[in-house]
Amino acid sequence: MDRHISLPSDRLPRAWYNLQGDLPKPLPPYRHPGTGEPLTPDDLAPLFPMELIKQEVSQERWIDIPEPVREKLGIWRPTPLVRARFLEEALGTPARIYYKNESVSPAGSHKPNSAIAQAYFNAAEGIRSLSTETGAGQWGSSLAFACAHFEVACEVFMVRISYDQKPYRRTLMQTWGATVHASPSPETEAGRKVLAENPDSTGSLGMAISEAVEVAAGDPKTHYALGSVLNHVCLHQSVIGLEAKEQLASVGEEADVVIGCAGGGSNFAGIAAPFVADRLEGKSIRFLAVEPSACPTLTRGRYAYDYGDLVGIAPLTPMLTLGHSFVPAGIHAGGLRYHGMSPLVSALCQEGIVEAAAYDQGSVFDAALLFSRTEGVLPAPESAHAIKAAIDEAHRCTREEKSECIVFNLSGHGHFDLTAYQRYLAGDLVDAELPEEDLARQLDSLPESSAIDA
Numbered sequence: 001m002d003r004h005i006s007l008p009s010d011r012l013p014r015a016w017y018n019l020q021g022d023l024p025k026p027l028p029p030y031r032h033p034g035t036g037e038p039l040t041p042d043d044l045a046p047l048f049p050m051e052l053i054k055q056e057v058s059q060e061r062w063i064d065i066p067e068p069v070r071e072k073l074g075i076w077r078p079t080p081l082v083r084a085r086f087l088e089e090a091l092g093t094p095a096r097i098y099y100k101n102e103s104v105s106p107a108g109s110h111k112p113n114s115a116i117a118q119a120y121f122n123a124a125e126g127i128r129s130l131s132t133e134t135g136a137g138q139w140g141s142s143l144a145f146a147c148a149h150f151e152v153a154c155e156v157f158m159v160r161i162s163y164d165q166k167p168y169r170r171t172l173m174q175t176w177g178a179t180v181h182a183s184p185s186p187e188t189e190a191g192r193k194v195l196a197e198n199p200d201s202t203g204s205l206g207m208a209i210s211e212a213v214e215v216a217a218g219d220p221k222t223h224y225a226l227g228s229v230l231n232h233v234c235l236h237q238s239v240i241g242l243e244a245k246e247q248l249a250s251v252g253e254e255a256d257v258v259i260g261c262a263g264g265g266s267n268f269a270g271i272a273a274p275f276v277a278d279r280l281e282g283k284s285i286r287f288l289a290v291e292p293s294a295c296p297t298l299t300r301g302r303y304a305y306d307y308g309d310l311v312g313i314a315p316l317t318p319m320l321t322l323g324h325s326f327v328p329a330g331i332h333a334g335g336l337r338y339h340g341m342s343p344l345v346s347a348l349c350q351e352g353i354v355e356a357a358a359y360d361q362g363s364v365f366d367a368a369l370l371f372s373r374t375e376g377v378l379p380a381p382e383s384a385h386a387i388k389a390a391i392d393e394a395h396r397c398t399r400e401e402k403s404e405c406i407v408f409n410l411s412g413h414g415h416f417d418l419t420a421y422q423r424y425l426a427g428d429l430v431d432a433e434l435p436e437e438d439l440a441r442q443l444d445s446l447p448e449s450s451a452i453d454a
């Protein structure tokens with residue numbers, strides 16, 4: 001049997017799948033950060049183009065992918081689905097393990113799937129400049145790449161710790177034409193305030209979002225782009241799961257377990273949503289979202305309204321959250337250091353459709369090493385969380401003598417994460433757990449009346 005299950009280029013999906021259209025109950029609305037009232041399209045118009053605002057609340061199951069977006073996605077899509085036979089052999093498992101290889105994109109991850117769409121819809125409405133944040137640098141690179149294709153300028157606020165750990169990600173963004181600032185930065189009021197209190201701040205995604213939103217809100221010609229969390233981002237990522245389903249079907253397989261790491265939730269939603277549709281129709285498929293134990297939003301967070309950013313200028317979002325002022329420890333999976341989670345993924349967890357698991361950094365890098373030595377691809381530390389969970393599921397199959405089909409999303413490669421691998425190999429990785437009292441203090445910072453109506 002082939003290891004690589006590819007799809008011909010004309011099988012690149014023609015429409016995105018919108019899970020919102022199939023949910024048993026609608027997602028709670030976003031609320032205005034100042035008034036607490038449900039958000040209107042006009043509230044979002046200074047930040048996003050109207051097409052994306054419509055997608056954010058759409059209940060249509062299918063939304064056509066514009067041809068210019070398909071054309072650009074075709075630079076690297078459809079991506080391969082790979083049977084991880086060498087990993088299976090090393091584990092001695094009866095399970096069949098497949099991974100969807102999103103690392104083959106120009107930026108090296110799933111993020112360009114949404115970056116291309118966002119740059120296109122902004123350009124189509126006459127926007128000539130986008131501001132954004134980036135954690136691991138993957139989203140910033142992806143938006144820089146996408147903006148270059150649609151002649152849109154790109155300004156990136158990069159979380160300080162990643163800025164320092166990954167100088168070449170910065171260079172990649174600059175190569176594609178973006179301007180990059182370390183966040184917190186002196187460029188914005190939000191950044192200056194944090195720097196005044198703590199000049200050595202390592203930053204956080206919540207902080208970088210505050211800076212990027214501030215820039216867009218202050219300039220009518222600039223919009224803001226978010227690389228995860230929001231419904232329209234999860235929608236754009238559905239190409240991952242749509243292709244994977246077709247690839248599995250082409251070799252007569254059906255998924256028993258679908259796994260993805262979860263930072264803001266978009267790559268997980270992307271691989272999972274088309275399979276969740278089958279589960280809602282009665283198929284028995286399990287879903288596993290995986291996070292670092294240093295930033296345990298899914299496993300220890302509270303389901304509540306919280307700000308999407310540190311300062312509280314982004315909308316109140318119904319989600320699992322650790323509190324918007326939470327600054328996670330400086331683990332190497334920078335893309336998983338976010339205090340909140342996509343409303344869609346949060347709701348799926350609340351409904352018991354999605355299970356969550358949290359792993360410490362050391363065990364995640366052990367899994368990454370085994371994967372790279374068997375399958376050859378050096379995974380991003382974020383993606384290695386999904387690998388660790390897939391390995392644990394395979395061990396369960398061995399114990400239970402079951403030959404299940406395990407599918408995980410390899411959301412990115414780790415070629416810009418070699419400092420992290422160097423530290424791991426030298427035995428210098430430090431693990432960080434979140435003490436209960438620290439979490440309680442963070443949750444105290446939730447806004448008043450944060451409860452979500454059942």
Ligand SMILES: Cc1ncc(COP(=O)(O)O)c(C=O)c1O
Pocket residue numbers: 109110135136137138139227228229261262263264265266267268334335336380382383411412413
């Ligand atoms: C390689 C990689 N995987 C996963 C993630 C997390 O993605 P999401 O926010 O879509 O959950 C990131 C975020 O930067 C990433 O870079």
